Amino acid sequence: MSDRTDPLLPSLSIHNSTLPTDRQQCRMTRSIEGSRAKNAKRPPTAPNCECVEETAIERAKRQCHQWTATPSEVQYLGQLRLIFGQYSCKTFQWMLENDVGYVKYLVDKHLKEKAGGMKIRDEWLKDYLVMYHHVCVIFPSIKSS
Template sequence: MRKTVFFPGRVSVVFRKGPVGFLRQDPSEEARRIKDDPSMRDRSAPVKEEDVRQNALTVVRLRGGDASDPAEVLGEYRLQFGKYKGKHFRWLLENDVGYTLYLIQSHQKEEAAGVLQAERHSKDSLQSFLRYALSFQEISSLLQYEAQKRPPVPRPAAEEEELVGFGARAKSTWREVWESRHDGYAAFILKLFLTLFRSCSAFVLSCVFSQKSL
């Protein structure tokens, strides 16, 4: 007897909402586990945008979805950046709206400053995700609501929670760099700082001795 294969067809985003219907911005339990355990994160190199697109189209067609619907196809794209790298775009909207807002607002600030720090494939993935997220009225409405709220009094961040601000891990905090030190990046930073310190010390000492000899 031939086995019948069931395809769910179109898949829609199911947002997590609170008791009164507002979108929840806290991470889901699954997202929190990934956030708290760096070993669960995808450390592989980012994949080209076209490869991501072709994989997404294949998934949509196999489950009987609408491959002509850009939003449905984008929902099957896999993130090529950040702590949720490897997860589908749809998954991120369903599991961490707060992080989604952070990505949108950070990107808007970078655009306003004329600085975009993401690398090529990561940048392509980020821009595709932002286009996908902003296509939902729920996200646009939440952004408008957040913009209208009175800005909180800024508090100085703890040093370990500050962004690195340069290099391949520019958007990571110093805490995240240290917690993922097995990848060698923390050792690279320490070596870089030590080299700069030695160079600066040698320059200062040479200036002092030069003054004394006059």
């Protein structure tokens, strides 16, 4: 990973950064930090995680204020925290930097559940994760090696 100009945007690990940006692909393997976090003992409750959409968005925006007074949508979405699963309480940005494969799994599973008309737990958060993944992984201008 390299230095990045915006600390609020993810720094993705790219297979071959010499390719044109529209042909580059993210590494889908978990980082060392991701492996440590996955295997770490987590408390039964997540004190730093917000389960209410409005509160979570406001908290994410406040976290951005140390870098910018007016965070963009992609910047504050990156500061949202997962409230379930193996990376509970990790930010979206952290997850893309450390286990983009897991993010892809969550996004694919969520889209399949929505298409099937299923009742989805924490749907609002998963919808934001889909949006964040789409903007950060699909659009090459945010990628860095």
